Amino acid sequence: MRLRRLQLRVQTTGGPYGTLLNFPDGLVVIWADNTMGKSTCVKAILVALGMEAMLTANRSDLPLTPAITSQLADGDRIHRVIESEVFLEIENRSGKRITIQRTIKGERDKDLITVHDGPILTSPRSPVVSQDFFVNRQGSASRETGFHHFLAQFLGWHLPTVQTYDGNSYPLYLQCIFPYFMVEQTRGWSTIYPPVPTQFRIRDANKRAIEFLLKLDAHKIVLQRQELALEKTKLESSWRVHVEQIREIAISIGAVSQHLPMKPVAGWPPQIIPSLAISEINNTWISLEQRIQENEKSHALLIQQEIPRVREITATASADLAIAERSVNEREALLARLLDALEQEESEVNRVEQRLVTLEEDIQRNRDVKTLRQLGSSQTSSIDGGHCPVCHQTIQDSLVPLAPEQVVMSLDENIQFLSEQKKTFHMVLSNATRIVASRNSQISSGREELSELRDRVRALRQTLVSDGRLPSIAAIQNRLQLESTIKKSRDALDRFLQVLDGLSVLSKKWKDLQSELLKLPPGDLTSNDKDKLNEWTRLLQEQLAQYGFGSLPRNQITISTDSYLPEHEGFDLQTSISASDLIRTIWSYLSGMLELSRNSETNHPGILIFDEPKQQSTREISFGELLKRASSAGGSNQQVIFFTSENRSKLQTQLSGLDHKFIPIEGKLISKQIN
Amino acid sequence: MPDIAHHNAVIPEIDVEFLFRRRPVAIPADLRPSWRVAVIVLLLRKCCRQNRSGFTRLHVLSWGVRTIETRNALIAAAAGDIPPNTLLVRIEPSLNRAVNFALGEGLLRRVSGDKVELTPSGITFADQLDSNVVAFSREKAFMDSVGRRITESLVTQMFGKGS
Numbered sequence: 001m002r003l004r005r006l007q008l009r010v011q012t013t014g015g016p017y018g019t020l021l022n023f024p025d026g027l028v029v030i031w032a033d034n035t036m037g038k039s040t041c042v043k044a045i046l047v048a049l050g051m052e053a054m055l056t057a058n059r060s061d062l063p064l065t066p067a068i069t070s071q072l073a074d075g076d077r078i079h080r081v082i083e084s085e086v087f088l089e090i091e092n093r094s095g096k097r098i099t100i101q102r103t104i105k106g107e108r109d110k111d112l113i114t115v116h117d118g119p120i121l122t123s124p125r126s127p128v129v130s131q132d133f134f135v136n137r138q139g140s141a142s143r144e145t146g147f148h149h150f151l152a153q154f155l156g157w158h159l160p161t162v163q164t165y166d167g168n169s170y171p172l173y174l175q176c177i178f179p180y181f182m183v184e185q186t187r188g189w190s191t192i193y194p195p196v197p198t199q200f201r202i203r204d205a206n207k208r209a210i211e212f213l214l215k216l217d218a219h220k221i222v223l224q225r226q227e228l229a230l231e232k233t234k235l236e237s238s239w240r241v242h243v244e245q246i247r248e249i250a251i252s253i254g255a256v257s258q259h260l261p262m263k264p265v266a267g268w269p270p271q272i273i274p275s276l277a278i279s280e281i282n283n284t285w286i287s288l289e290q291r292i293q294e295n296e297k298s299h300a301l302l303i304q305q306e307i308p309r310v311r312e313i314t315a316t317a318s319a320d321l322a323i324a325e326r327s328v329n330e331r332e333a334l335l336a337r338l339l340d341a342l343e344q345e346e347s348e349v350n351r352v353e354q355r356l357v358t359l360e361e362d363i364q365r366n367r368d369v370k371t372l373r374q375l376g377s378s379q380t381s382s383i384d385g386g387h388c389p390v391c392h393q394t395i396q397d398s399l400v401p402l403a404p405e406q407v408v409m410s411l412d413e414n415i416q417f418l419s420e421q422k423k424t425f426h427m428v429l430s431n432a433t434r435i436v437a438s439r440n441s442q443i444s445s446g447r448e449e450l451s452e453l454r455d456r457v458r459a460l461r462q463t464l465v466s467d468g469r470l471p472s473i474a475a476i477q478n479r480l481q482l483e484s485t486i487k488k489s490r491d492a493l494d495r496f497l498q499v500l501d502g503l504s505v506l507s508k509k510w511k512d513l514q515s516e517l518l519k520l521p522p523g524d525l526t527s528n529d530k531d532k533l534n535e536w537t538r539l540l541q542e543q544l545a546q547y548g549f550g551s552l553p554r555n556q557i558t559i560s561t562d563s564y565l566p567e568h569e570g571f572d573l574q575t576s577i578s579a580s581d582l583i584r585t586i587w588s589y590l591s592g593m594l595e596l597s598r599n600s601e602t603n604h605p606g607i608l609i610f611d612e613p614k615q616q617s618t619r620e621i622s623f624g625e626l627l628k629r630a631s632s633a634g635g636s637n638q639q640v641i642f643f644t645s646e647n648r649s650k651l652q653t654q655l656s657g658l659d660h661k662f663i664p665i666e667g668k669l670i671s672k673q674i675n
Numbered sequence: 676m677p678d679i680a681h682h683n684a685v686i687p688e689i690d691v692e693f694l695f696r697r698r699p700v701a702i703p704a705d706l707r708p709s710w711r712v713a714v715i716v717l718l719l720r721k722c723c724r725q726n727r728s729g730f731t732r733l734h735v736l737s738w739g740v741r742t743i744e745t746r747n748a749l750i751a752a753a754a755g756d757i758p759p760n761t762l763l764v765r766i767e768p769s770l771n772r773a774v775n776f777a778l779g780e781g782l783l784r785r786v787s788g789d790k791v792e793l794t795p796s797g798i799t800f801a802d803q804l805d806s807n808v809v810a811f812s813r814e815k816a817f818m819d820s821v822g823r824r825i826t827e828s829l830v831t832q833m834f835g836k837g838s
Contacts (some may be wrong), residue, residue, distance in 0.1 A: 036813045357743070364813065365704030371810040374708050383708045389779035399769035409699040658811045 001155055002639050004089040004097060005121040008044055008670060010068050014079035016673040023124050026634025027627070027660040028641045031648060037669035040065045042184055042611040048088035048100050050113060050135035051148050053175040054184065055198040057138055058134060062104055067670055074672065081105055089121040092154050093606075099128075111136045113147045119151035141171050148174045157603060162208045162220055165201045172212055173197075176205045180213055180593060181604070183586070185611040192565055192574055192585055210564045213497055213593065214536075215602045217526040225524075228517055235510055239264045242506065245499050250276055253287055253492045254445025256438050266514055268507035276496055279442045283334070289495075291597060292489045299482045307475050311468035320474070321460040331450045342439045349436055352429045363418045367368050370411050394541065452481055525561055532558050536596050540566060543588035543629060547622040551577035580622075587613065587626055591640075598636045606638040613642055624654040631658040691763055711773035713804055714740055714814060716782055719793050720801035721818040722825060724791035725788065730774075732830045737770050739821070746817045752833070753824040759832040 003023040010017040021030065021041060032038045043064055046054055062069070068084040083106040087305040089099045103110060111134050118128035133140075140146035141159070141598040151174060152159050159171040179194030187195040196205045211219040243262055250257045255278040261270060276288040310317075373384055388395050397408045409417060459477035466473065514673035525533075537559045544554045552568050560567045566589055567573060573585060590608065597604035609631075614623050623646070633640040644651065648664065655662060692746050704710050718736045728736075738751035751757045774791060777783045782797035793801065805809060 361743075361813070362703055362705075365710055366707075366714075368810040369704055369707050369710045371807065372713055372804075383712065383776055383780065389776065389781075395708075398702050399708055399711055399772050400702070402700070406697065407699040409701050411707075413699060414701050414704070648721075653686055 001093075001643065002091040003045065003607070003609075004091055004119065006041060006048075006089075007087040007121055008041070008047060008068060008083050008216050009087070009673075010081055010670060011077035011083040012081050012510065014072075014074065014077060015674075016072070017079075017670050018673045019670050021663070023641060024661045025637070025639055027631045027658065028639065028663065029651070029655065029660055030641065030643050030665070030670055031651060032643075032645060034645045036645075036665060036667065037065070037067065038645060038665075039185055039611060040067060041669060042609070042643055044068070044104075044186065045085045045385075045609070046178075046182065047104065048102050048113075048177070049151070049174075050102075050140070051178050051182070052136075052513075053173075053199065054179055054182075055187070056193070057197065057199045062110060064104060068514045072670065074668075087121055093156055096154075108430050115147075115150065115424060123429040142171050143601045155605060157212075160208065160212055160223075160634060162205070163203045165203055169586055170200075170202070172205075172208050173202065176200070176202060176209045177213060179300060180209060180590060181607055182609045183590065183611060183613070188611065189509050189583055189586060189613075192582070192589060194590070201510065210593075212603050213602060214532055214596065214600075215528045216532065218524045218529055221520055221524045221526070225517075225520060228513060231513055235264055235506060235513065239503070239506055239510075242499050242503050246274075246276075246496060249492050249495050249499070251441060251444075253433055253489060254278065254441050255290070255492075256285075264510040265507055268504045270633065274500060276492070279445050288489060288493055292486060292493065295482055295489070297484050298456055299479070299486060302475070302479050302482065306507060307471045307479075309468065310463055310466055310470050310472050313472055313475070314464065314468075317460055317463050317474060321457065321464065324453060324457045324460060328450065328453045331446065331453060335446045335450060338439065338443050342443060343435065345432060345436050345439055349429065349432045352425055353433055356425050356429065357597050359418055359422045359425065360442070362417060363422070366411055366415045366418065370415075373411075429616060452485075454480060471639075521559070530561070532596065532600055532602075533561060533564070534674065535600065536592050539592035539595050540588045543592060544627045546629065547584040547587060548625075549577075549584045551581040583613070584622060591626075591629065594633070594638060594640070598638070606636075607641075608633075608639070609641045609643075611643045612645065614644060614646060623650035627654055627660070628658060631660050634659045653673075683730065706769060707800050708773060708776050710734055711737075711769065712777045712780070712782065713800075713811065715770075715773060715777055716793065716801045717804055717811065717814065717818060719783070719791070720798065721815070722821055722823055726798065726801075727790055728792075729790050729827060729830075730771075731834070732825060732827055733774070733791070734766050734770055735764050735830050735833060736821075736825060738764050738767070739825075740814050740817060749825070750817070750820055751827070753821050759829055760835050764833060779796055 002025065005018075005023065006021045008019045019037070019041070030038070030041075043055060045656040046052065046090075047062055047064060052063055067073070068081060070081055072079050072081055084104040085101060085106065086104060087099055089097060091097045097166050099116040099118065099120045101116065103112070113133050113135055114130055115133060116128045116130045118126045120126065120128055133150050135147045137146075139149075141148045141152075143149055152171075159174075159541040161169045162172045163169050176196045179188070179196050183189065183194065193206050196209060198205075202208065208219060210216070240262075243260060246257050246260060255276040258275050258277050259270065260274040278288055278291050279286040280286055333543055377658050383389065383395070386394055386397065396402055396406075402408070456474065456478060459474040463472045463474040522528075537557075540559060541557060546555060549557075552573075557566050557568050557573065559565070560570075565572065566585060568576065574582070577585065587610075593602075593604060594606070594608045596602065596605060613626065627642075630640040630642070652662070704715075714737065715733065718733065718740070719728055722736055723732070735749070739745050748757070748762055752759050752762055774783065776793070777797070778785070780798060781794055783791045784794050786792045805815065
């Protein structure tokens with residue numbers, strides 16, 4: 001970004017006033033005496049760019065001097081300001097120019113900024129398209145009609161999304177980036193970290209701004225980490241859903257799932273393949289596949305035989321009936337036993353639940369006693385202190401008599417003790433609940449079997465009393481029942497396998513996720529980032545030496561990989577250096593960023609504006625060196641603008657022989673305009 | 676240390692010395708003097724007219740506060756849903772000790788023989804507890820729902836006399 005021309009227009013009761021400043025490339029030194037309106041120009045530039053948040057957190061008034069907002073003094077006369085506006089012509093990397101117009105005082109909305117699509121200040125005759133944008137409102141950085149959205153586009157910036165303290169995410173505001181290359185005198189020279197506005201409540205705004213300006217990958221890696229963490233939670237919950245599905249499938253056929261990993265695993269299939277197990281008549285568990293095979297075998301046997309006539313099978317049928325009736329009896333007995341067990345187990349669950357309620361209440365009471373003591377109530381003080389209020393003998397903290405020398409737990413110990421118990425009982429409870437659930441599924445499978453057996457008994461009986469020439473009802477019924485069982489089991493098995501396939505997909509994703517996480521560099525910086533920071537450190541040290549930094553050994557000052565601040569052996573510089581060295585550090589730090597952008601790929605706009613960089617506290621030699629260093633900007637297609645009120649002749653001596661533009665302002669910067 | 680007993684008995688299989696140490700015992704919080712004193716003070720303030728009660732009624736109320744079952748039973752009896760003489764009230768000596776502590780602390784005073792009454796400092800303490808939203812929330816909720824309906828005559832009925 002380059003500034004090209006600034007124009008201030010002020011209509012007063014004493015006629016038009018104003019000023020016009022040109023900004024060529026390279027080092028530009030704008031000189032004016034103190035109180036001549038230099039800072040007004042710097043502030044006007046910031047206001048034109050919608051950056052007033054850098055100057056104040058107040059939103060109602062623009063932070064500008066009275067000379068352009070209320071009254072303007074010209075010699076002895078004082079004129080009231082009727083209207084004032086600022087125009088700023090800027091150019092982007094590809095040489096395109098626009099002119100920004102903003103009303104400072106007048107009828108127009110102060111939060112409206114007009115952009116003229118052309119250099120209307122330097123070549124007024126060119127026809128242009130104009131468009132209004134807004135600032136200081138919701139969306140001024142993210143919406144199409146927001147000025148900062150437009151400005152970021154104009155500068156070719158893709159702003160990163162950052163988190164605020166209240167958990168929202170917004171694009172990184174330009175107001176947080178500009179302080180790194182526009183230093184304004186009232187706030188800019190007091191801290192090494194430029195005064196990034198805090199009212200936007202952006203987390204680590206300084207770090208994010210530096211990462212963006214220097215195009216560090218660090219922020220990307222932080223974001224990647226967040227995304228992966230989100231993905232992880234998604235996978236975990238999806239896994240849980242799958243497990244839940246399997247549980248439902250198992251319940252529908254009275255089976256239980258075995259060896260199913262409850263949490264995502266990277267290795268699939270697991271060593272022991274998950275399966276569904278189903279309860280057998282003799283109370284053992286076999287796998288569902290086995291059950292289906294057995295059923296199919298008996299079905300195949302049945303198919304081979306032709307459906308027998310009743311008379312052919314009367315003998316076998318009555319034998320079968322006897323067997324079936326016996327197994328019905330057995331089944332009923334078993335079921336009764338299972339129901340008994342279930343009842344016991346359920347009452348166990350109830351008991352534990354009750355115990356937990358009691359424990360919870362006791363814990364609460366202990367806490368209440370603690371609260372009592374913390375209330376500092378004097379009323380029960382001697383009991384709390386372990387003394388009898390009447391005879392002042394030592395008493396136990398208990399209302400029941402204890403064995404001699406038996407000590408009572410302190411309240412905290414007692415709470416701890418109860419909490420541990422609670423934990424144990426929770427474990428017991430979850431175990432008991434699991435047992436009940438599996439018992440339930442065993443019972444429901446037993447019931448189903450029992451009803452099948454009864455159907456068989458009925459069919460056999462019907463067969464025995466029906467006409468001898470008819471086909472055996474029992475045989476047909478048997479076959480149908482077997483077919484339906486097989487079908488049901490097959491369906492369940494299919495669904496189960498489908499869910500397992502889903503788990504295998506999830507497991508693969510989980511594995512990929514883990515390897516992605518491992519790929520992230522530890523500490524968020526890539527080697528490319530480290531190179532940039534090392535180069536920045538080199539530039540910083542070089543300049544500190546040049547400017548005569550003397551508080552600490554210069555070659556021990558490095559840029560932190562964590563805060564990106566200059567530090568000395570891991571400690572922040574700010575408090576340990578002299579005031580003039582603080583200014584030297586800020587020069588070196590910010591101009592180091594500018595110089596870094598000459599040879600590395602960054603987002604730095606290649607411009608640096610210092611308002612009164614000397615601040616009366618650094619010696620001449622340093623300022624001369626700063627000018628020398630800054631004059632290299634011209635050769636690198638960059639722009640460095642200094643506003644200063646140094647001694648003019650001294651300044652000119654320091655500038656002699658340097659590549660620069662010197663713009664002296666005689667008298668007041670805002671002067672009467674003759675039209 | 677008095678609570679440590681040394682036993683040099685050696686088990687031949689594991690040739691080590693054993694040290695027995697008496698550990699502090701856990702006691703239910705409702706047996707802590709401060710808890711019970713606080714509850715007595717609250718009961719007198721919230722459930723008794725004139726902040727005054729006989730010992731028997733105090734036993735009934737104090738029994739009622741302690742568990743969910745007794746709380747529900749006492750609330751039902753107060754509302755007249757169950758006959759008062761079906762309640763099995765437990766008389767606890769620990770209550771008497773707690774009352775003695777409260778008397779010693781100057782929170783209660785004896786009036787007309789077997790009755791106790793809150794002193795001004797007892798009233799201040801009770802109000803301080805009552806305004807604390809965190810502590811004794813269950814107990815206070817119970818006292819609010821019972822109110823002052825557990826009268827001395829109801830207590831007499833509970834023990835099978837009268838009616």
